[in-house]
Amino acid sequence: MNRNFWITALIAFVNSLSLTILIPIIYLYGKQFGLSDFQTSLLFSTYSIAQFFATPVIGKLSDRFGRKPLLIISLAGTVIANLIAGTASTAILLFFARFLDGITGGNMSVAQAVISDITSQKNRAQAFGIFGAAMGLGFVLGPAMSLLAQQLSLGAAFLASAGVAFVALLMTIFFLPETLQNKSKKSSNIFDLGLGNLVKGLFMPGVGILLLINFLIGTTFTMFTYAFQPYFLRVLQQNSQSLTLLFLSFGAVGVIMQTWGVSVMSKRFNVVKILFLGLFFRSLSFVLMPVWANINYFVIVSILFSIFNSLVQPMITTLISLNAKAEDQGTALGLNASYLSISNGIGPVIAGLIVHQSQPITYGYPLYLAGGLTFLVLAFAINNRQRYTPRNS
Template sequence: MKQIRRQPFDLPPIFWLVTAIAFINSVSFTIVIPLLYPYAKQFGLSDFQASLLTTAFALSQFLGTPILGSLSDRLGRKSILIVSLAGTVVANMVASFATVAWLLYAARVLDGLTGGNTSVARAVISDITDASQRTKAFGIFSATFRLGFVVGPFLSYLAQQLPTFAGISSLGMSFVVSAAIASIALLLTIVFLPEKRSRRDPHSGTQKEKFRLSWHDFALGKIAKSATIPKLGQLFILTFLSGSTFTIFTFAFQPFFLNVLNQNTKRLAIMFAIVGMLGFISQVFALEPLSKRFNLINIIAVTLAIRGLTFILMPAFPTFTAFVIILSIFALVNSFPMPLIDTVLSLNTSPQKQGEVLGINAAYLSIANAIGPMISGLLVSFDYQTPLWITGGLTLLVAGFATHLKTKFDCRSKGNNSGEQTF
């Protein structure tokens, strides 16, 4: 008798709880993204000073995420996830009540330092799934997280319509709503998420040793060492290159859309929604079937190549209709590389190091998120099309680098967990 495949509901119940928490957290995060710049201007900051708010968050996340990942391996996932979400709640409340600029910077730094909840949640998923489930699990998780990027900006608009109180401005109300939503994720974690420790021996090491941090628990130490790790180091580099080229685009395409295509901010918001929705659909319905049929590295390389081509085609055909078509193609493939890189890392990492390795990878992405917009800002000073040409060419080179890795990672998620565990 033919067995009935249950997709995707054959995943463990804890997975859906963790995914729900991550979705709520992503909504909380994306609520503040559309208002960071105008909120900074209320404090009298210059354009460059306002841009440093994003850099401060990304660099702080770069420093904090590997530490939280390493501690989650020692102390358990739930406790570190609670600390991370609580940091978001406090940071957003500080930002909403801030009366001077340094408090706003302090809030972004605090949110960044405690912003490792996504990598810890991914570590939980690695703990509770086997190799045959992992690609599907990471794909759904990433897609759900991405869906928050559609809901968040809409809620940000609604939050600004709420009545203000205690001297909080209308823009500051978005931070209040963000904190409230993060509090929901925090409460769900405290009440419903069971403590999930890594598969390391729970009796190994004293309590003091579990809390002890060394140089290698910090991002700079890990970055210096992790890039040289056989095989895995090249995946970390791939994450950095992919993230940097992508964030160059995310900054550059907005002035291109507004000034070259002569569109307005309302249509720009629609473009963000289109990217979010198409990315969500492709991850849920296309990622797993493709990963079962093709080598994961091949999928990463091809999707990066298509991403690079779309960047080049946008300035080559500078019309609104062409842009919508090209952006839709971009959205369908853009959501594949990161969950697939996470999957390859997970399949080639020992169970005791899942949180640490995924935390390192998230740190590479964080530093890329800080560097990319700065590079893009310099390129935009020449004209609005140059950044797209350059990041398109660079992305094609990154796709070539990914292709090179195929000989080192023959990863097929279908029941394969025989990859050499190198870390």
């Protein structure tokens, strides 16, 4: 791996740090503004739906104008949005901040396109594994920083996130060179910004089926991520500090799996089989989590979940990158991030509709549903594997 790869991985780490500072506190921060469970689910969805429409545009523009300028714009949006959220005085401002962060939030797909630009197909799975591990390291340190910021206020966590994103912005400006060698041709229609690709992408050979699979995976996963926090806080009777420490342990396990684990497994199994393994244990973990409302049992199942869950997205990203043409890497990875974003907007709403604040036991229902549906997605992925398995696998 060359210098540009490690710079990109470092930017991914810092950007992930900015994101994961927020994950443990968004639900609780929404509650401070008097939002109901369903309204907090919309807080999650506002960001994701905005990102759904923005990411293919950013991916398309990165293929046309280069990776660096679009990465700068995306990171600047995150800085401004989190400053607004951290100082918000009304729920309307908070929703606007989440929308702004989403509409400019294509930085991960652009960073992934950089990885595709600078790595060979042979080394791509390992590269995306290390890239995922850099993000996973953010999942270790982000919750720790969040824990410190929470001592001041929940809003301080947003301000800390803005500060960290600003560091990533400076690194991109001063240290990351442009990596796109062959820019796509400028469209004769200046309004051709890639939104049409949201439909066209589904018909891209080898890529379209993966976009659909990742959309389904993301929908079931975000049912879990929304219900996970209130289940931990209300059913298991834990506090926000314990929740943050659990997220920290998830990140630590993820880093190990995405560096050492992926390297070892890729020598024995191809990318598709590793994806299936990750999906199977993710499904099983979802179903097992709410079976027994005991904190020790929950932590054990959560560790099983974190070991295998960290394999899923790096393998999906690798498969999309291997199936996409060289000149379409930014577009394909932008579409992947976009479909993942809209799934992130749907999952929390589904979960929010089936839980009832007056009945804490209902916070386990989305976990059962997410597990059952993820098993169905796994079956669908296995049945269609010939449509996206690279020829050399």
